Amino acid sequence: xxxxxxxxxxxxxxxxxxxxxxxxxxxxxxxxxxxxxxxxxxxxxxxxxxxxxxxxxxxxxxxxxxxxxxxxxxxxxxxxxxxxxxxxxxxxxxxxxxxxxxxxxxxxxxxxxxxxxxxxxxxxxxxxxxxxxxxxxxxxxxxxxxxxxxxxxxxxxxxxxxxxxxxxxxxxxxxxxxxxxxxxxxxxxxxxxxxxxxxxxxxxxxxxxxxxxxxxxx
Numbered sequence: 001x002x003x004x005x006x007x008x009x010x011x012x013x014x015x016x017x018x019x020x021x022x023x024x025x026x027x028x029x030x031x032x033x034x035x036x037x038x039x040x041x042x043x044x045x046x047x048x049x050x051x052x053x054x055x056x057x058x059x060x061x062x063x064x065x066x067x068x069x070x071x072x073x074x075x076x077x078x079x080x081x082x083x084x085x086x087x088x089x090x091x092x093x094x095x096x097x098x099x100x101x102x103x104x105x106x107x108x109x110x111x112x113x114x115x116x117x118x119x120x121x122x123x124x125x126x127x128x129x130x131x132x133x134x135x136x137x138x139x140x141x142x143x144x145x146x147x148x149x150x151x152x153x154x155x156x157x158x159x160x161x162x163x164x165x166x167x168x169x170x171x172x173x174x175x176x177x178x179x180x181x182x183x184x185x186x187x188x189x190x191x192x193x194x195x196x197x198x199x200x201x202x203x204x205x206x207x208x209x210x211x212x213x214x215x216x217x218x
Contacts, residue, residue, distance in 0.1 A: 077207040083216060087208035094130030096139045100210050101125060103217040110161045116184040120145055127176035136167045136177060142196040147188035154183040189214055
């Protein structure tokens with residue numbers, strides 16, 4: 001009887017030991033699995049973080065390449081030009097030159113009477129000194145005649161006058177063309193041909209001004 005009890009005790013001990021080992025192995029396996037999953041999650045998070053950092057750096061690089069500072073003209077202002085002088089323009093569009101060859105004041109042109117006092121017709125030459133082609137209309141944009149530098153002036157109406165030689169077409173780099181600029185004016189002792197102050201005041205161009213005494217244009 002004692003022999004059987006001893007055998008039974010040994011069997012029970014072995015069973016308990018086996019179960020304990022199984023639970024320990026299972027715990028170890030679960031721990032290893034958890035550690036593996038945590039490692040994978042950490043790797044994925046690190047990888048995602050690295051990708052986001054690379055994307056942010058790429059965006060910053062693109063912003064750096066696309067952003068440019070404000071335009072700064074490299075040409076000095078010319079404020080005291082006269083008939084016969086050439087003005088040099090340095091704008092955010094391109095560079096160009098205008099020569100004021102002559103000026104004439106008339107009260108009537110092509111049977112049209114001025115709604116102010118007179119018309120002033122300017123004979124000018126425009127030269128594209130930039131490195132790209134531009135239309136003459138683009139280069140002449142914003143040019144006006146005024147009798148008061150503190151006031152706005154009057155722009156070109158040459159398209160309304162068939163007898164005038166219009167300034168039109170496209171100018172390649174280094175190319176120039178001549179024609180007539182006409183606008184209405186009130187009576188005054190002198191007039192100013194210039195680029196509109198709103199453009200020069202905004203820093204989009206240097207300032208160029210011709211002074212035209214009324215006596216020289218009659």
